Structures are given as C-alpha cells and as structure tokens.
Amino acid sequence: MATGRTHRPATRSRGIPEATVARLPLYLRALTALSERSVPTVSSEELAAAAGVNSAKLRKDFSYLGSYGTRGVGYDVEYLVYQISRELGLTQDWPIVMVGIGNLGAALANYGGFASRGFRVAALIDADPAMVGKPVAGIAVQFIDDLERIIDENGVSIGVIATPAGAAQQVCDRLVAAGVTSILNFAPTVLSVPDGVDVRKVDLSIELQILAFHEQRKAGEDNGAPADAGGPVAPPVAARTPVADPAAATTAAGAQGDGRNGPDGDMPAVMPA
C-alpha cells in the first residue's frame, strides 16, 4: 500500500474545479446579455437555461465562488457579472500577441469577442515579409524578428499561435523564452512547454471528427432515418478514403507520393527563422 503520492498533494482548500472554471465564461456571457437588457436578478433555473447547463450544476459552481445569491430570490445580475469577471481575471487588461496572420489569424484578429472581454491585441506577428506592415483589423502586422521586443515592451503573458503546424513549436519556444506563460494554440500540433506554462488548444478538425463518430452511430442504430436525409449515408461518388487498407499486411507503405508537407497546410506562414 504505497501511500506515498509524490505528485502534487491534494491541496483542495480553495481551488475552483477546472470544470467549473471552464463554465464561468458561459455564465458570464449569459449574464452580460441579461445585464444589457437591464434584468436585475435571475434564478439559477433561468440563468442555467440561458447558459445551456442544468441548474444544480450552476448552483454548485457558484458555491465555489462564494454565496452570492439570495435565497428565495436569485442572483443579482450586475454583482455576479463583477464577481465572475474578477474571478476569471477579466477586470484587468490582458495584452496578447497573435502569431501567424493567415486566414485564421486574420479572422481571429477581427473577432470582436476578444476585445470585449478584457483582452487587447498588442500585436499581430507574422514571418512573411510580405505581410509586414499590412493592416489587419486595424493593426499593422509586425515581423517575427521583433517578437521578443514586442512581448517585453508590452508585458505580454498570453500568446495565440495560429501558424501552420510546422512552425508552431518554434514559435511556442520563442514565446515562452520571451516570457509568455499562457498559450492558446490553433495549430494542429502538440506543443511541449516547461512546467508553469499553460497551453490550451483548439483544433477545428477534432471537433468535426467527434461529431462524425456520433453521427455514424446514429446511422448505425437499429432503426434509422428519424427524418429524411438519413439513410445509409449514401456516399455516391469517390469517397476515396485517406486511410490505409484493412488487411494491409505490408508495413512498407512508403511515403505514398502525396506531396503534402504536413497534415494540414494552409495559411501563409511563419517559417523557421
């Protein structure tokens, strides 16, 4: 019976569960909408519906923050907006840098959701000299050589990577070396970072694959076609599967032609410096 867990002793004193933290932005968004409509208070039931969760979960989540509700009444919208904002750290200004201003990077830069939540795009950075100086979302793109200086001068601690997969790790390393300690990664690669640096990733194709899994299962149910277009998923033409053959005894399978360089190429790029 080894009782010795030498890994991270449970300090469960004041920690907010990760699952709860992940839902706070959801509550915040719903509350902001209510606030804009000048709704003074909400019940857990109403707010839960607006946020797309169930009320017991919401009450439990809020209980980790403190007792901000009033029994028999509900929660004060404004007060809760403030408390959650504070808890999430959104009452301060977070300058961020975005590296890789291709299609996706540009879309992100134009996305209003950042600015409206306490995030400020301090710089857009790309490795393509042709991009440098071009305004994207009203901000001139800067060259990647200046990355360290930019981070330093702006006190940036959060970086967004929207480069092609091949460049992501290098960019990540430079960000971390320059002092960034939180990274949001849109490149389809696993980044390795030292302890103390947080990485969150958003992989567009992964979400679709998860949907496909469930979709396939629906089609395979004993009964199908709840509506119309269901059926056996009819794949009329082509459907050249990108995967290997079942039996495929051959381990050979040398690089199947395929001039691709990397699983997903797109976006102009930040290439090795």
Add this chain to the structure above:
Amino acid sequence: MATGRTHRPATRSRGIPEATVARLPLYLRALTALSERSVPTVSSEELAAAAGVNSAKLRKDFSYLGSYGTRGVGYDVEYLVYQISRELGLTQDWPIVMVGIGNLGAALANYGGFASRGFRVAALIDADPAMVGKPVAGIAVQFIDDLERIIDENGVSIGVIATPAGAAQQVCDRLVAAGVTSILNFAPTVLSVPDGVDVRKVDLSIELQILAFHEQRKAGEDNGAPADAGGPVAPPVAARTPVADPAAATTAAGAQGDGRNGPDGDMPAVMPA
C-alpha cells in the same frame, strides 16, 4: 475476457467513453504522422508522448476499441490508423455545409484539416447576396435560400455555423429541419436543438478566458502585486466579499497538460523541416 476474436466483444460495442472518443482524433493525428514517416510500430509510451497524454490512459482508451496491440512489442501503426478511422467514422465521406462565410467562415473553408480527414465541403452558404457566387477556397458561395435543397441533394448530415450570434439559432433551426443532425457551432450563442441532434461548440474567447484565470493565479502566487500592464479596472459594485483565496496552489494543472511534459525536451518532430 475471452481472448478470441477481436471483433466486437459483446460487452462494450455499445460504450466507448466520451472522454476516449474525444482523444481518438489526437491519437489519429499522431499515428498519421508516424505513418508518413513509415514507422511500423509504436509503444504506448511513444505514442502517448506524441499525442500529449499519458500512456496508461492511452492503453485504457485502446482497450475499449479492442486488443489491437501486441504484448512486448507495441501497436502496428497502419492497422491502428485504420481501426481508429473506422471507429470515428472517417472511412466514409462526410459532406458538410458551412453557413456564414465571413472572416471566420472563409478561414475555416480554407482550412486543410477538414478535407484531409474524410470531410468534404459540399457547400458554402451565406445570407449576403453580395457574397453569392464569389469563390472561397475554390467553391462558389451559395445563397441561403437554397439551404434546404443543398442539404437534401447532397445528403448532408453535418453543418458548420459560422454566422454572427444573432443569426445562429435561425440557421440552426433551418439546418435541423432540413435533416442535419450534427452541428459544429462557432457562434457565441447557446443553440437549442431537438433530441437526437448533436451540437458541439467552439468559442474562441472562452478559451482565452480560461487562460486568463490561470494566468491570474500565477501572478498572485508569488507577489501580492498586481500583474503587469494596466491597472485593475475594478469598478466595485457591492461590498467585496472575502472569498479570497491567495493560497490556491490548485491541483488544476489545467489545459493540455497531463502533468507530464516531456522530460526529454524535444519530442519527435513530426514535421519535416
């Protein structure tokens, strides 16, 4: 546990844990990279490192799929690629429609990760007449009035919503009515759908907010001093409740980390330089 055929042991054909499903695309990506390098086999340890999870978890995950490994040796890369692809439903062709071809929609349409995984963009749809006919990622944008026809003719069951928040629910309703049963939602809104329809959402700003939460904690650990740039915007609403929690030191470890960050530093660099 009968050691017999590895084909669908009755007990679990019905239940691959959701958490496992969510990781299968990760494994698939890592395996595809290995496959392109003609690596014949991998151990759970190596593959886990490449996918950014720990090996026990990976073995457990694979055990739900069946016994596809060889004790003392590891897993056959090609075979696993096929098995996972099949399990995820990627061995078939999934036509998808994307609604809302703005900045983000265009970026998604150009994203190579979809096409390379069995997904085929059957149509790009927008409500702006000015967009109609314009080619995006080589496909002419179609008008939203044709949505139902397009879905029907192409047997589409998966839709992607990249419209502004205000339009998302309406688009969603039309998609569902037309037969779509899986939706990937990029609009910052909670969609309500009937039973039987799956919705997954990707909210860019939520991820940043989660990072900010952890970032704030880091800053608060050492110094009592406020992080850096920008002073606290704190517009106090009501009395500040002493729910503080300086100690923290949560077990969070949040994000992608599984605790283990390659002690060896560099992991197989997947990408050719």
Add this chain to the structure above:
DNA sequence: CCGTGTGAAGAACTTCACAGCC
C-alpha cells in the same frame, strides 16, 4: 525480459434532495 491489457483504487465531476434562509 517487454509492453499490453485490465481489474481495482482513486479522483473528479454531476446529480439528487433537502435543510436553511429570505
């Protein structure tokens, strides 16, 4: 030996249901 595959222990998260307070 090796590394897979897996019961079992443990941790995290969700849901229940009701006490407590307005």
Add this chain to the structure above:
DNA sequence: GGCTGTGAAGTTCTTCACACGG
C-alpha cells in the same frame, strides 16, 4: 412559498499496479 447552498449519493474518468502473453 420560493430558491439558494450543500452534504451525500451516483457517475464518469484517471491512475495504479500487475498478470499475461509474445
């Protein structure tokens, strides 16, 4: 009465550790 806040029960996910087979 109505609704919050929360112990406790229930569920899902993760980690451990070792038997098993190549």
